[in-house]
Each structure stands twice: as structure tokens, then as C-alpha cells.
Amino acid sequence: MIDLITEVTTKRLVLGITGGVAAYKAAELTRLLVKSGIEVQVVMTEAARHFVGPATFQALSGKPVLTDLWDSGNGMAHIDVTRNADVVLIAPASADFIAKLAHGAADDLLSTLCLARSCPLLVAPAMNLEMWNNPATQRNILQLKRDGATLLGPASGSQACGETGMGRMVEPQALVEDIDAFWQPKRLQGKRVLITAGPTFEAIDAVRGITNLSSGKMGYAIARAAIEAGAAVTLISGPTCLTPPVAAKTLAVTSAQQMLEAVYKNVADADIFISVAAVADYYVLNPSEQKIKKDAHIFTLELAPNPDIVANVVSLPNPPFCVGFAAESENLYEFAEAKRKRKKLPLLAANLVQDAIGSDASELILFDDGGAHPLQRAPKIELARQLIEHIAKLQHKGKGDNPK
Ligand code: C5P
Helix, strand or coil: CCCCCCCCCCCEEEEEECCCCCHHHHHHHHHHHHHCCCEEEEEECCCHHHCCCHHHHHHHHCCCCECCCCCCCCCCHHHHHHHCCCEEEEEEECHHHHHHHHHCCCCCHHHHHHHHCCCCEEEEECCCHHHHHCHHHHHHHHHHHHCCCEECCCEEEECCCCCEEEEECCCHHHHHHHHHHHHCCCCCCCCEEEEEECECCEECCCCCEECCCCCCHHHHHHHHHHHHCCCEEEEEECCCCCCCCCCCEEEECCCHHHHHHHHHHHHCCCCEEEECCECCCEEECCCCCCCCCCCCCCCCCCEEECCCHHHHHHCCCCCCEEEEEEEECCCHHHHHHHHHHHCCCCEEEEEEHHHHCCCCEEEEEEEECCEEEEEEEEEHHHHHHHHHHHHHHHHHCCCCCCCC
């Protein structure tokens, strides 16, 4: 049995906030970072404090905000703050602060600690589009990249000044995803991964249908983990309430037939197909276009079997590496391995429905030719990362083909 248990250590991030209207978004960013288990030390420039007060960030991060080079007792805040940090993120990074970074200026706490740091630097620019396009800013950006900083954005769109274009700060949720990705090993760099997720919905009439309790959480977590690992991800999703990862190409479908068609359209480009969707086993023959009126009689639905999407993909002439999922309510090991064999899958991940459906954490067992590999109970994003690691290992060992 292989050991797939990853060490969970708390990451420490210094969040530098500089003077721009996007400083208000740094409050949500702080909340999301803390929520995802990251320890956040906020450092604000004086200009930033004109936009949002430190008390907001203190409440959200649970730590006093540092603002002054001379704050700490020994006058060494610029050294102390980054020595324990895994990364420094400047968000929003104003044009002025980017200029300072590019020239190695050190005239306040934030610029000084950036100069004194030994950990990586991430920069999320936020400014008016003309300021962004200005050759001076572009020169500074180029210099930052040459110096090894990682640029996150900017994004394009409407700006606080009323203009539209490049220069908006990347949204907080997308920044959190970028930061997670930054820390993950790039095990699937250059690979294209196709994923199905969520339930399907098989219409009975204009308002009713047959569906199941799949939340889509596992499939979406796998999409995120694959992106973190460097893959280009296409996510084909049945109806869910979830927000897909920003970097995924997401296609929304409803029925199993639509899911199959979307898979067929995208599978030729895929190196890996991960079939997480809980596809309805049957669809309703002749669904009514109008809402069916109730009456006192017994009502019978005529159902026909849906196509098995993953089995269809496996039997293509040149299939991608296929991974199946199985949610069982009993005899998990026996039923899951039998399913893997029947569907001719090199890898199948299985869990108990009672444990997994709709929950944020579960246990997961991976079945492949080497046997069963149980993964400890963990949040779905952690399980997804371990699954991606396992897929990458199988591919590396040349076991990335589907059984004939
Ligand atoms: O047979 P069962 O539905 O339990 O198999 C589960 C696996 O098969 C999952 O990977 C699921 O996405 C896939 N599947 C499919 N098309 C179906 C039914 C299941 O791709 N019609």
C-alpha cells in the first residue's frame, strides 16, 4: 500500500495592502485566506489607511495590523515579519508601490520588508488602465518579473474611475485559488483534464425531474486541484450551487444525454478524463413539455437507461486515461473493485454515500491494479490533491493507460 497522507502545515502569508480603492477588496481577501486555513499578517502602507482602516483587517486576520517601521519594540519588524512567512502577497499593489519594488526603495515598513524578505513575492496590481499601460509601469512590471516576483493579474473590466480596461485587481476568490495553486507541485503541467461533476437532471415535465443528491463538491475540488497541478481543465457540470474555479473552462449541462454530448465534443483534446458526475441511470421517455396536471389516478413513468458516459469514453479508439468514481451504500471494497473491472478503468475512487454526499469532507479509497489505497478522512480539496498526485504517479510509472 502506498502512503498518500500529506502533511498539513499552516501556511503563513504576509498581506501587504497599498493605497488603491481596491483596498476594500483586501478585506474579503483576508477573510477568505483565513477561512482557507492560512495565517495572515496584514501590513498596510499609509496610503492604504486612507481607504480602509486597520481595525477591519485586525478583526478579520485576528492579529494586530503592522503599519509603522518603528512599531516593533526592537525596530526590526521589517526582518521579523517575513522570516516566518511562506510568501508575501501585495494586494492591491498600486503603481507607486510597484515602482518602489522595482527600484528596491525602502522608505516604509512594507517596502522595507519586501526588500528584506527571503520568501517568494506575489503581486496583484490594481490601478487605472492608463497608469497600467504607461511605459514606466510596464518597465517596472518587467523588472519585477525579472527579479522573480509572480504577477497575479491585473484583470480587465470596469474600474472605480468609470473607465473600462486592464488594471482591475483580480477578485479575492480568484487570488485565493492562485495562491493555493502557487504552493502546489505542478504534477500535471501541460496536461489537459476533462472532468464531469454534479448530478444530472432528467425532465419529467416543464418543472419536474429525476435527479440525485450529488452536490458537485468532489468534482469541483478535483477541477481546482488539477488546475493547481498545472493542468488545463474543462469542467462539464450538471446543476449545482457551486462556483467553478475561475481558471476552468466550465460547461453547464442538465441531462445525461447533454453531458455525454459535451464529453464527446471535448474528449479528443483530453489526456485525462475524470468522471465524477453522479449520472442518472435512467431518463424519462416522452417528457411532457407542459406541466402535468395531477389527478387521482396512479401515475406511471416510463424510464429508459441512460448511456454510460465513462464506459463510452473508455471504449473510444484512443481514449484518455480514465478515472471513475463510485458511491456505494454497502460492501464498498467489493462493489468498487468489481465496478472498476466491469468499466475497464485503470483507477476508480470510491466512498460511502452516507459519508460523502453533500459533505465537505469524507474518506476516499483509490482502486487500481496495485490494490486498494485508502485515503484518510479529509476535506474534499485535500482528497482531490491526493487523487491528482496518484494519477500523476500512475502516469509517471507508465501505468497511465486504460486496461485493454
Ligand atoms: O455504475 P455507476 O453509476 O455506479 O458508476 C459510477 C461511475 O460511472 C462514475 O465515474 C460516473 O461518473 C460514471 N457514470 C457515467 N455514466 C453513467 C453512469 C455512471 O459516466 N450513465
